[in-house]
Amino acid sequence: MELIIKEGGARLDKALADLTELSRSQANEEIKKGTVLVNGKAAKAKYAVKVGDVISYQVPEEEILEYKAEDIPLDIIYEDEDVAVVNKPQGMVVHPSAGHPSGTLVNALMYHVKDLSSINGVVRPGIVHRIDKDTSGLLMIAKNDTAHNALAAELKDKKSLRKYIAIVHGNLPNDRGMIEAPIGRSEKDRKKQAVTAKGKEAVTRFQVLERFGDYTLVELTLETGRTHQIRVHMAYIGHPVAGDPAYGPRKTLKGEGQFLHAQTLGFTHPSTGEEMAFTAPAPAIFQEILEKLRQKN
Template sequence: MEIKEISVCGEEEKIRLDLFLCKYFPDKSRNYIQNLIEDELVKVNGKVKKSNYKVRNKDNIIMTFSEPVHMNIKAEDIPIDVLYEDKDLIVVNKPQGMIVHPAAGVYTGTLVNALLNHCSDLSGINGVMRPGIVHRIDKDTSGILVVAKNDNSHNKLAMQLKDHSMTREYVALVEEVIKEEKGTVDRPIARHPKDKIKMAVVHDGKRAITHYEVLERFKNNTLIKCVLETGRTHQIRVHMSYIGHPLVGDPVYGYKKQRFNLNGQLLHAKKLGFIHPSTGKYMEFETEVPDYFKRIIKVLRKR
């Protein structure tokens, strides 16, 4: 573990925290710096700040790098469902229960470990812990992810995420019956003020927009389609819980008493579309919900 301490000078005031740190660490990408900030490995005057925080004169910034631990990430012979692959990217269908990339305390069994075994040419923009990872889905969420094989592809795909031009469609089963046919939740999301493990709707959080549409109604549940306009951590789970329709099986934001024996929320990243970084052509991929998801739907239909 390496710790760096920086003091802000007067002429450097009012610069965004992430941009300020990029200036001091030119060998680190902005995405890498933002990930450190998001992981609370950057503190300003002893407090966690967001990437858009404007630094002030005499601010004391402490950054924690854990590169030596990152180097322990190894390739593992773990089967992965590859939907498409070329020299620039890989599209995979991640199963429920698989973590996307290593993090503190979890260094094996992730999608990254599997990808390192599958191919050696992954982009390095997000560092050794997250090679090729352009976007993430939760451990217990299944579905489609695109992984970049080089930095050029990574940057172009990340830009599509940033400008909301990437198509991301999910299918979810929620508690209770949603009366309206469709709706939009536009509420900011940030770390829960009292429970750091959870996210929550917080007035000064990052803007988050989720569009939802009813696909099928059951006695006590609703099957919905969700389209993400933004991509905050746990966004669909937080937003649906906020409007009174938490995801079935969600151990964090869902009902304490669950009716089904599930290993996590019924949420599937069904469709992903983007402009290919080299060809400039639009590509779209779609997968069916997993068998355990189908079984619950079948049970609800019988009831």
């Protein structure tokens, strides 16, 4: 892969991390291995890149993983021949990756659900949409390719119902509203998303459920499904999700990650055409914190 530097001054390792999917430490490792060249020659990590420099590096080969069914407890809310609805616990990754080869929702699905759609290959069998590792709640699972195509099309057409509840910082000035701001990869931190003019359309509706002074319980409805959409949008309007390690403040509610739960999921059944809707209670830690906030007010 070749990259042309458009803005000089940064160290080589930082420039490489900013322009690729590599972390800075990974970029450093690649530079040490000699797989990174500047204008055809090896350079050190501290080299200050110049405008017009051509950086070339060998894209690391993806680790080939063997995905296995694992007997992990799974809360299956609904299941038939075409679809399943599961309540993903907080802390569980949706599908395997180099950093998470096991213990994921997919590993559990392979054990508990006999058939899964093959559209997303062996990495994400049955997975129509995702939620973050530390976000809990409902996900629809496709058990065959026909169902998968129908559910994915409904998501794309913004016809599916996806409602979340979240505890956010501060006291929102309005009881309800709509956040319409494009989301894309952050130019400052490649591992984060941000509201940016170069991003894709993103729309989130919110409604206040309870107010606690320093915190607010809100219901959020997704009209689009961008990566980290709710977390980015709420931070953008100055009310980040409590417990969010990436987009929120350090001083926040203590939990196991962001207080965000996919509570309601609705879709049209791909075979029967029936309108289906499901709800799942928030995790115990979420409910405990809510009770503590209520007792203070």
